[in-house]
Amino acid sequence: MTFRTLLTITGPNQGEGDLKLAASLCEQIDAHLSVLVLELAAPPSGGEYAVVLSPAWLEERQADLKRLKKRISEVVAFVSQADVSADLSDDYPDTAWADEIIGRRARYADLAILGPDLLASHTLKDKVIEGVLFSSGRPLLLVPEGSRPTLKPKRVLVAWDARLESSRALRESLDLLIGAEEVHIAIIDPVEDEYHHGAEPGADAAAFLARHGVKVTVDRLPSSNHSVADVLRRHAVDTAADLMVMG
Incomplete structure (x- = not known):
């Protein structure tokens, strides 16, 4: 199949490496770049009632949302300077449901890209692999550190x-x-x-x-x-x- 939309996933603790990688692959084949920004939320330690009983959890949640907002701003700035068409979405799912959220988004792409930065993020990496392969039915391109990825291989x-x-x-x-x-x-x-x-x-x-x-x-x-x-x-x-x- 022809790849017209490439998806990359990023989180608050990542730099621009994977974004640049995905954008360069889009340029290579004249594809659209779709970016999903995620912060994984830890569930309250005592179940649903802990939302009321745990100020520490509420503070952690606010800190998560602040990091997510900052990362979204960084990605918006990157996308605005990129030489490809792009869209951005974000989410703050519980860790247990992250693979389903990722898979749902990946259904609207032709190929998902998992670059070196994301490969180093163990929890998010696992969720991306599970979500793309088992919840979207779309192919996944793994790009290890030091490789030279191309969508026009010889x-x-x-x-x-x-x-x-x-x-x-x-x-x-x-x-x-x-x-x-x-x-x-x-x-x-x-x-x-x-x-x-x-x-x-x-x-x-x-x-x-x-x-x-x-x-x-x-x-x-x-x-x-x-x-x-x-x-x-x-x-x-x-x-x-x-x-x-x-x-």
């Missing part, structure tokens, strides 16, 4: 296990794969039967992509007692992949 590695999730990831990334110079389908310890990969593992996925004009190669890899993550990481280096697609 070399792509597809982690394929023939399940529904892999099929969906393949379909969601189709435009990126069509534009790539080289696509590798990586299959680790494939099972050759009708319930898994078929008689020729990877052949059906490769044929599907080839019909769309994707320049694709199937790589069947043994795990050799290594974890799937380690095998994929090593193969991504070996193929000089700019992007890994998995589901």
Whole structure:
């Protein structure tokens, strides 16, 4: 699919790094930037009646809202200077409901971006991953520290296990794969039967992509007692992949 709206999530303790990253990706593909500013609210320690009984909790809530307001002002200032079209929304959900709030917002984007700043924010990071993947049905781009993200990759590695999730990831990334110079389908310890990969593992996925004009190669890899993550990481280096697609 074509990405027309990119979503990034930010909180009060973050800088401009992830915002700049998302804006640069929007510029790269002429997409709209959607920003969700969140502050996670801790529930009252004694249940709903503690709202009346705990002045400390009320003070904490006021401090949270003050930080949220400050962060919103910072994001508004950034967006006003950005060279992309953008919109901003904010929320102050209880931590337990944050993933649902994030997922609901992500339903109106084509792709959510999780950058290095957010990856370092453990609670919010977990809520973003859960919300996007399980409450929105939208793809999520993880951008670790030190990487060079692009939505116009030349070399792509597809982690394929023939399940529904892999099929969906393949379909969601189709435009990126069509534009790539080289696509590798990586299959680790494939099972050759009708319930898994078929008689020729990877052949059906490769044929599907080839019909769309994707320049694709199937790589069947043994795990050799290594974890799937380690095998994929090593193969991504070996193929000089700019992007890994998995589901």
